[in-house]
Amino acid sequence: METDLLRWIARGAPVALRIGGLLAFAPFLGDRAIPNRIKVGLLIVLTALLVPVTPVRPALVGPIAWTQMVLGEWLVGILIALSLVTVFEAIQFAGQFSGIQLGLALATLFDPQSEADSPVLSVFYNLIALLIFLQLDVHHWILRALARSFDYLPVGSAVPTELVSRELLRVVGSLFSLGIQIAAPVLAATMMIDLVLGFLSKASPQLPVLLFGIPVKNLVGYALLMGAVTLWPGILERRFALAVGAAEHILHVAH
Numbered sequence: 280m281e282t283d284l285l286r287w288i289a290r291g292a293p294v295a296l297r298i299g300g301l302l303a304f305a306p307f308l309g310d311r312a313i314p315n316r317i318k319v320g321l322l323i324v325l326t327a328l329l330v331p332v333t334p335v336r337p338a339l340v341g342p343i344a345w346t347q348m349v350l351g352e353w354l355v356g357i358l359i360a361l362s363l364v365t366v367f368e369a370i371q372f373a374g375q376f377s378g379i380q381l382g383l384a385l386a387t388l389f390d391p392q393s394e395a396d397s398p399v400l401s402v403f404y405n406l407i408a409l410l411i412f413l414q415l416d417v418h419h420w421i422l423r424a425l426a427r428s429f430d431y432l433p434v435g436s437a438v439p440t441e442l443v444s445r446e447l448l449r450v451v452g453s454l455f456s457l458g459i460q461i462a463a464p465v466l467a468a469t470m471m472i473d474l475v476l477g478f479l480s481k482a483s484p485q486l487p488v489l490l491f492g493i494p495v496k497n498l499v500g501y502a503l504l505m506g507a508v509t510l511w512p513g514i515l516e517r518r519f520a521l522a523v524g525a526a527e528h529i530l531h532v533a534h
Contacts, residue, residue: 287330293352293434294333295326300356301425306363307409307418325422333429344435351437355530358447359424362526363417365454366518370408372458374401380469381500382493404461411512417519424523432530439533446529450522457518461511464503469496 302318303309309318378400412418459466476492 290333291326291330293348294330294429295322296349296352297356297428297434298322298325298329298425300353301360301421302356304357304360304364305418305421306360306367306412308421309360325425329426329429332426334433348435351439352434354439355428355432355437355533356425358443358529358533359421359428359526361447362450362522362529363421363519365451366457366515366522367405367408369454369457369518370404370461371401372454373461374398374404376458376462377404377465377500377504380466381497407508407511408515411515412519415512415516415519417523420519420523424527427527428530432534437530437533442532443529446525446532450525450529453521460514461507464507465500468499468503472496472499 299322301308302322307313308321375398378398381400383399472492472495476495479486
């Protein structure tokens, strides 16, 4: 009985490490607002479900092999989560850009996810993205990607290479392009308003440009923001799908 238990633990520990890396950093699943006991319970349930269907790995000999396996499995879970985290970081980046243009650079709110004061529009953008994330069931996509990862990247076979680092940098680099895409309507409108107000100020210096410039920028910016949010589900659905696909591609090249 004791031997069977030890054998099951030896087989389940690497699986739990990969799941633990995912649950520690994945959006929503790794949120600090979720109690740790819930995360531990989810870790135990997922491990119990995946251990019977994961390929049996050869026995490891020596502390070096075990250390490599532990670090590799933890890294695999983090890589899956990190690809989704970049989407949310891009959303917060867009919120900071938009907030500066709308005069809200100094307005902050307590962000329950990061447990820190963040720009008010970044928090607002992040909450909208989280609601879309849940509405699209992307957290289910993550769990399916985790289950598939054991088929093409068996336990103990993850090998960090230069190609993995290059692909990871490419995924992180997409953060800026998505952030600019999300913030583009507000940025373009406010920049055009600044340009027009600048010409008006030069043409007629007696006009109180500063008095009505900020309200005009705010009204136009908020109106465009409300219209742009209706396009977010389609944009984010494509981005979440690309992020999950990029994570699986990184794991393929890590074999």
